[in-house]
Amino acid sequence: xxxxxxxxxxxxxxxxxxxxxxxxxxxxxxxxxxxxxxxxxxxxxxxxxxxxxxxxxxxxxxxxxxxxxxxxxxxxxxxxxxxxxxxxxxxxxxxxxxxxxxxxxxxxxxxxxxxxxxxxxxxxxxxxxxxxxxxxxxxxxxxxxxxxxxxxxxxxxxxxxxxxxxxxxxxxxxxxxxxxxxxxxxxxxxxxxxxxxxxxxxxxxxxxxxxxxxxxxxxxxxxxxxxxxxxxxxxxxxxxxxxxxxxxxxxxxxxxxxxxxxxxxxxxxxxxxxxxxxxxxxxxxxxxxxxxxxxxxxxxxxxxxxxxxxxxxxxxxxxxxxxxxxxxxxxxxxxxxxxxxxxxxxxxxxxxxxxxxxxxxxxxxxxxxxxxxxxxxxxxxxxxxxxxxxxxxxxxxxxxxxxxxxxxxxxxxxxxxxxxxxxxxxxxxxxxxxxxxxxxxxxxxxxxxx
Amino acid sequence: xxxxxxxxxxxxxxxxxxxxxxxxxxxxxxxxxxxxxxxxxxxxxxxxxxxxxxxxxxxxxxxxxxxxxxxxxxxxxxxxxxxxxxxxxxxxxxxxxxxxxxxxxxxxxxxxxxxxxxxxxxxxxxxxxxxxxxxxxxxxxxxxxxxxxxxxxxxxxxxxxxxxxxxxxxxxx
Numbered sequence: 001x002x003x004x005x006x007x008x009x010x011x012x013x014x015x016x017x018x019x020x021x022x023x024x025x026x027x028x029x030x031x032x033x034x035x036x037x038x039x040x041x042x043x044x045x046x047x048x049x050x051x052x053x054x055x056x057x058x059x060x061x062x063x064x065x066x067x068x069x070x071x072x073x074x075x076x077x078x079x080x081x082x083x084x085x086x087x088x089x090x091x092x093x094x095x096x097x098x099x100x101x102x103x104x105x106x107x108x109x110x111x112x113x114x115x116x117x118x119x120x121x122x123x124x125x126x127x128x129x130x131x132x133x134x135x136x137x138x139x140x141x142x143x144x145x146x147x148x149x150x151x152x153x154x155x156x157x158x159x160x161x162x163x164x165x166x167x168x169x170x171x172x173x174x175x176x177x178x179x180x181x182x183x184x185x186x187x188x189x190x191x192x193x194x195x196x197x198x199x200x201x202x203x204x205x206x207x208x209x210x211x212x213x214x215x216x217x218x219x220x221x222x223x224x225x226x227x228x229x230x231x232x233x234x235x236x237x238x239x240x241x242x243x244x245x246x247x248x249x250x251x252x253x254x255x256x257x258x259x260x261x262x263x264x265x266x267x268x269x270x271x272x273x274x275x276x277x278x279x280x281x282x283x284x285x286x287x288x289x290x291x292x293x294x295x296x297x298x299x300x301x302x303x304x305x306x307x308x309x310x311x312x313x314x315x316x317x318x319x320x321x322x323x324x325x326x327x328x329x330x331x332x333x334x335x336x337x338x339x340x341x342x343x344x345x346x347x348x349x350x351x352x353x354x355x356x357x358x359x360x361x362x363x364x365x366x367x368x369x370x371x372x373x374x375x376x377x378x379x380x381x382x383x384x385x386x387x388x389x390x391x392x393x394x395x396x397x398x399x400x401x402x403x404x405x406x407x408x409x410x411x412x413x414x415x416x417x418x419x420x421x422x423x424x425x426x427x428x429x430x431x432x433x434x435x436x437x438x439x440x441x442x443x444x445x446x447x448x449x450x
Numbered sequence: 451x452x453x454x455x456x457x458x459x460x461x462x463x464x465x466x467x468x469x470x471x472x473x474x475x476x477x478x479x480x481x482x483x484x485x486x487x488x489x490x491x492x493x494x495x496x497x498x499x500x501x502x503x504x505x506x507x508x509x510x511x512x513x514x515x516x517x518x519x520x521x522x523x524x525x526x527x528x529x530x531x532x533x534x535x536x537x538x539x540x541x542x543x544x545x546x547x548x549x550x551x552x553x554x555x556x557x558x559x560x561x562x563x564x565x566x567x568x569x570x571x572x573x574x575x576x577x578x579x580x581x582x583x584x585x586x587x588x589x590x591x592x593x594x595x596x597x598x599x600x601x602x603x604x605x606x607x608x609x610x611x612x613x614x615x616x617x618x619x620x621x622x623x
Contacts, residue, residue, distance in 0.1 A: 186606060211604060213568060232557060232599055234572070255576055255600055258569040271573060276580030276598070278573040299573040315570060322570060345567040359567050388567045407609040414609065439568065
């Protein structure tokens with residue numbers, strides 16, 4: 001099963017007379033919702049005569065702009081201006097826009113572009129990002145892509161805009177694997193599913209005949225590791241998204257669980273239970289050789305590497321209650337880092353390295369928070385009846401997690417939903433899924449240029 | 451097979467007699483080492499004997515009945531604990547005696563309540579499943595006939611009472 005069509009996409013810098021100027025508008029990602037940047041996103045202009053399987057080129061151009069608009073709007077950093085306020089359409093934008101008209105509706109940035117169906121059956125998409133106040137072009141790019149990949153290219157353009165205006169890598173051209181949940185609450189079916197970050201291109205990867213939990217994306221390849229209950233034998237598996245093949249990682253007497261890739265994708269770190277006692281091990285994927293990292297009668301689980309693989313953070317109750325620990329990648333120098341009230345669990349190291357996200361449980365509630373790797377600067381981002389399992393966007397700016405609602409007394413309630421929140425603690429949003437969802441895991445940015 | 455069935459019927463009748471006479475008594479009497487493969491089910495028919503005799507002695511129903519009126523396949527654990535307490539020991543002992551008399555393999559499932567994270571609860575469930583398994587083995591059941599499997603918090607049986615979900619369930623495999 002080949003999900004992403006990588007090969008047929010090329011990128012060229014757009015040859016334009018105007019040289020990109022130094023931006024005078026900048027979005028501060030640390031400010032969250034305070035001052036979202038007003039941006040006007042015009043429809044990519046295309047022929048209404050040229051047809052593809054999914055509609056006319058003009059329609060596709062409009063849909064691409066809609067996807068870009070939704071991406072930027074959801075980030076909370078942009079205020080996308082309602083197209084009904086536009087004085088100019090995008091039509092005349094082969095030349096420089098009439099900046100005064102865009103200034104008058106409050107736009108600070110402007111997207112214009114065109115889409116053409118070219119002879120080999122691909123789209124040629126040109127777009128430009130303009131600094132409306134300075135009256136200059138900030139970015140001009142041309143992309144080629146197959147028609148069925150138009151959503152992908154829309155996310156690429158949204159990422160380009162995000163990066164040009166914030167200075168940070170985007171996270172829109174990404175996917176999420178998660179556990180789709182269905183059925184009565186005492187007999188939940190839990191299967192592996194994957195979708196684009198915005199919920200489109202949704203697919204189930206397992207049929208639900210056995211339970212799947214704890215999926216995680218490889219940071220470097222189209223692979224997922226997860227826990228499968230196939231044959232009532234909970235073990236860690238590796239799943240290749242391109243071939244659709246899955247295999248058990250090692251054959252052990254006891255349960256293996258809580259897997260996570262190393263940053264280079266060459267190892268999987270996990271818990272392995274031996275007669276009821278869970279310790280941490282790492283497995284080299286090429287040889288399947290395992291190395292013991294902890295040896296303690298307490299529960300050691302939920303391991304996560306630091307971005308360069310030098311350290312590991314994990315969850316243990318060795319001190320009498322569940323707390324977060326950090327150690328070297330060979331298991332030495334174990335240090336407790338969480339000291340607040342309550343239980344701490346599921347530590348996940350940010351891809352930027354500066355923070356560890358976690359689940360906290362205290363006073364009958366659950367929280368998602370972050371702290372520095374030395375345990376200082378604890379900050380709670382969100383709380384509810386139940387939530388757990390944060391996963392980082394690849395740029396380390398957004399966390400996704402799942403929330404479970406209480407059962408009501410009529411046999412209902414108990415829904416599980418995916419949610420995301422900005423690191424600033426603002427812009428909390430539900431991530432829509434066709435069924436209930438739990439255990440989200442964010443992919444790295446899709447590499448479309450190989 | 452026939453012989454087995456006959457033997458089982460015989461045992462069940464003895465068991466039924468025991469239960470009938472022990473009904474009003476304290477549970478200690480039922481919890482002694484006497485193997486009592488008796489199903490205590492809400493009897494629809496006026497005569498309990500034919501109902502009881504339908505139970506396959508190697509079935510889950512038979513295992514469920516090792517404690518007579520109590521749920522014989524289920525033991526409970528305290529919050530975030532996995533030690534086997536006195537009432538769990540009595541049930542596991544009855545299970546062990548039953549297993550020694552009936553050649554079946556079992557899975558001991560370890561379960562948790564839903565007020566914790568998935569991964570920690572998988573580990574805790576494994577502790578519970580193995581604690582129950584180890585007790586069965588200590589009571590003389592060959593380890594090869596018992597498999598411990600954790601289901602973490604993924605298979606709750608009660609939506610309002612967390613304590614009912616912190617359990618070990620012995621299932622005929």
